[in-house]
Amino acid sequence: MSKPVLISIPVSNLGRSVQMLLEEKGVDYEFETASPHSDAVNAVHPLGKVPALRHGELTLCESEAMARYIDKVFDGPKFFPEDPTLCAKVDQWVSLHNTAFDTSMIRQYVLGYVLPKMAGKEPNREQIDASLPIVKKHLAVLESALEGGFLVGDSLTYADLANFPTLAYLPDFPESAEMLKEFPNVVAYIDAIGARESAKKTQPRRG
Ligand SMILES: N[C@@H](CCC(=O)N[C@@H](CS)C(=O)NCC(=O)O)C(=O)O
Structure with a gap:
């Protein structure tokens, strides 16, 4: 194949x-x-x-x-667990990411900076400001889920791979960088997953 x-x-x-x-x-x-x-x-x-x-x-x-x-x-470790309970939890966190966290953190907040910049314009303050309370609420949800270091069980699953690339943008933007000071579990998670080879190899260029 x-x-x-x-x-x-x-x-x-x-x-x-x-x-x-x-x-x-x-x-x-x-x-x-x-x-x-x-x-x-x-x-x-x-x-x-x-x-x-x-x-x-x-x-x-x-x-x-x-x-x-x-x-x-493909062979290799499984990122959607065989166990139905654990797999349902992975599905839950992927869905929360795709339907809520991605929208608040990337589509509304980060792209409120990035898309105007690409067009040579100023950040979309209205869009950014509207997103901030929602981003904070979503970070609080993740903060309490990340006590154990992974979103599901005690090893990396696709729940983490779905959520990490979104969270990894937050230290690069001013309001979210400030907000992260209140969420130490999220910061430790960004650092820990960011240290993996898979994260280093896929790191987008900054700027
Ligand atoms: N639900 C889709 C979302 C894909 C998506 O929104 N991709 C963004 C880039 S991260 C995109 O292509 N945006 C351009 C557009 O929406 O027109 C997925 O999980 O793959």
């Missing part, structure tokens, strides 16, 4: 989750850089978003679908 090809951009938090999984499992893969709504992405993803995945005849969109497929098809 051919190598899987992950189509994304290095700054995509959702693409980084899937790429970290490939790294953690030791899969031989290719990374194809293609922006959202480019021809290469539109050919695979019906909404033109990244990440997208090609593996032989299979094309996939949605980061969690890719992660589940990769975890099943």
Whole structure:
């Protein structure tokens, strides 16, 4: 079977989750850089978003679908546990990330800085300010869940790989960097997962 090809951009938090999984499992893969709504992405993803995945005849969109497929098809440690209780908890944290934390932390807060900057404009203060209480509430949820160092059980799962790339952006922006001082478990988590080889290899360039 051919190598899987992950189509994304290095700054995509959702693409980084899937790429970290490939790294953690030791899969031989290719990374194809293609922006959202480019021809290469539109050919695979019906909404033109990244990440997208090609593996032989299979094309996939949605980061969690890719992660589940990769975890099943390739050898290496499992990141969706066999145990139904633990696996349900992984699903819970992936869903909380994809439906709430990603929205508040990335789409509303971080992109409130990044998208205007790319267009040579000032940060979108209204959007940033509106996101801050929600980001804080979401960090408080994670803070109490991270007493044990991982979101589920006592080892790395896809729950961590889904959430880490989003949290890793927060020290780089002023209000969230300040906010993190109240959330030591989250800071320790960002540092610990950030020290893994899979995080170092997928670290997007800053600036
Ligand atoms: N639910 C999708 C979300 C993908 C997504 O929103 N990707 C962002 C980049 S991180 C994107 O392509 N944004 C461009 C757009 O929404 O037009 C997934 O989990 O893969």
